[in-house]
Amino acid sequence: MTAAQTPSAVRDELFGPSRRATTIGIVLLISLIAFEAMGVNTAMPALVADLGGVALYAWPFVSFMAASVFATVLGGRWCDRAGPRVPLVVSPLMFGAGLLVAGTATTMAQLLVGRVLQGAGAGMSSVAIFVLIAAVYPERARPAVFGLISSAWVLPALLGPPVSGLVTQTLSWHWVFLGLVPLVLVATALVVPAVRTLTPPEQGVGAVRRGVVPAAFAASLGVAALSWASQHASVLAAVVAVASVAVLVPALVRLFPRGVFRLGRGIPTVVASRGLLAGVFFTINSYLPLMLEATHGWSLAAAGIPLIVGALAWSGASAWQGRHPDLPRTTLLRVGFCGVTVGAAGMLLVAPSWGIPWLALPFWAIAGLGMGLGFSSVSFLLLQQSEAHETGFHTSAAQIADQLGTAILIGAGGAVLALLGTPAAALPVLIAVLVALGLIGVFGAARAAQPGSANTTTLSE
Template sequence: MTTAAAPSAVRTELFGPDRRATTIGIVLLISLVAFESMGVGTAMPALVADIGAVSLYAWPFVAFMAAAVFATVLGGRWCDRAGPRVPLVGAPLLFGLGLLVAGTATGMTQLLIGRVLQGLGAGTQAVAVYVLVAAVYPERARPAVFGLISSAWVLPALLGPPISGLVTETVSWHWVFLGLVPFVLLAVALVVPAVRRLEPPDPEREVTPARRGLVLGALGAAAGVAALSWASQHGGVIAAVVAGIAIVVLAPALIRLFPRGVFRAGRGIPTVVLSRGLLAGIFFTVNAYLPLMLNGTHGWSLAMAGVPLIVGSLGWSAASAWQGRHPDLSRTVLLRIGFVLLAVGTAGMLLVAPSWGLPWLALPFWVAAGTGMGLGFSSMSFLLLQQSAAGEVGFHSSAAQIADQLTTAAMIGAGGALLALLGTPAAALPLLVAVLTAMAVLGTLVAGRASAPR
């Protein structure tokens, strides 16, 4: 097959009669989780004012995060042992049940139960989708699949907050949850035909041996990530102590949940998992603090301060789509280029974050960072499946997602600690950006080790 013919052939692999419903269903499933993720933050002030107290503001986020981490681990194990058929249907329905419970909540207890159900569904679903992609799509089509999955986050990032705000102000925050339920049912209906065609797992295939204490490891990871998430939303000494305890709890848990060699950038899967953590931790931490840089330090309006986030998302989407049309390019090379662009974009924030900085530079630099994410994240996902045997996809994808969640929570928490210690964004955020830039340089240096061992 020639390179020129590749885009048409790949499009057929994705949207031909046999896979059209599956592709649309996957994109819809990812988009629903993304809309919920982007919209809840906008609705949360009104929600808490209605049924809770400001002191409880962080708990709906923490409950979701803890449940998602726990489900990611156990969902990965389930998919490796028994296949993704039950999780692909059960996880979205569990997520939809969580939407119903949260959307009809009249008190904080019911809301938290709903958020836990949503987290369990979202965590399991994320792993099951990876396993489905490995089972259904040929290797040559996977870059385009991951490009679509990345794009599935862009529209929610752009439209989720304003739609959620409009719904909350004109109808009720309840419909931020309830309005998504019909789309969950549609997504499940689209995925069911593919699930029916999946054959049972080969009983002779190799499956990653169960690690001792897997459930305890999952609980430890859930508690640790939740504690880091809570600490990231609270300043002061107590938050620092909680973050320290979280790290102590996480250390033994991660030994059970990560492939060997992650922390020394072992060749192949260990570096792929490490890359996922670095990419997500760097990009989403800057994303979290960039509006504060522009609003708190340079006086931009909140609306204008959100523009770099939009252009970064568009850069991510465009780069993801581009790499999907070039399946013959080396994914290891693209991963390294992605890290280089992310390093450039992050380092550029050193010219934005200080009080003497030039705030308009956030726009071009964050386009570069978003482009790097579009190339790097999709390439990392491709390499993960390429190097995973049929009985390992769940374990490896769950490890990558935990690395993502852990690094993001830890670095956002570090930013909160610096703000509490130094007092102002102009003093604290340049230090945070310097650390994140060093992480991006590290990613650039080790990206070549993401290729399979020879």
């Protein structure tokens, strides 16, 4: 290993004088988006009670999701055409404006406007940040960058709910939004110097994609409906979910690279892997507290402990892979799928009424380790195999696969619950489907390698 390949050299690539502000700005911006996402869940009961909109409880989440999907697609198109310079400034400011509007809301309508702005800012920021990483950081440093990004979600996951609850009780739910506005301005100021010198990417074959805007609109409606269905365990929710899929299928033909559904070699499998990993992990993550509380009588506080264990394992594995940039990423992707699939399969020993509830802790730690390896590998492979004029499109496709896979599977879980009646009866059925999807990822991970290349799984020297 040469001096240029040492871990200290990689750290210098992230925190040296030329990139320190950019790295901190990226991590801070993602942390703020994550904190808002985690904190709003805790504040929402007080919020809707104050605004008198209990019947509209799901809509602040649905409006955020719909706006995020639409902005993710438009942000990817914008970055591919003109580079990430403007989106990286506009999107966090839009997110901050949404925080300000929501934080000063006196009606549910104003709150929903704020949530739309937040969702649009968060969706566009996520794409623009990935395009910035591709433009600014050398390939060898990217695993470490993705490790930092994963860690940026862990602290908000641990502290977001209790801090949000404390702020809501001692001050007001308004400050759950308003307290983040100054930090958004700081994060924006930190990334501006990095984007100032960027130039638009050269336009190549396939840079012009027709029908993207209508498809993005249809996808946002479909994902919003799936998000609503996932929060309502009823037959109506199942019908809405089916109708949403009917709307989404033609839209995704435009928004996904060709070959995603058949695991085409290279980028199609990378995009599909993002959806499979997110769908399996986050669906069980959503139903695990219900499994432990309703079936085994755990308190809600105790039922949340496996989620914390999984988040910490995710962060640890992601940091570890960032310190080993020479490991083949397709191999890590397969190991990651194995971890998530084993963790999901372990829930078959927890979910039934005869299950052993404490097994949720070790198995969900294994799943978290798998996500730390798999998610970071997907991100690396996505940038490695994308031309400059396609990075935004591929990134937005991967994020939509993430959102769509999660929404569909959580909605399916709600439908199964409505049909079978109890978590002890319904969740083993859902988990069995998720394990099958995980196995598809395990056996398909090798197809994430770039076609026509002898070895694209390791980083260039």
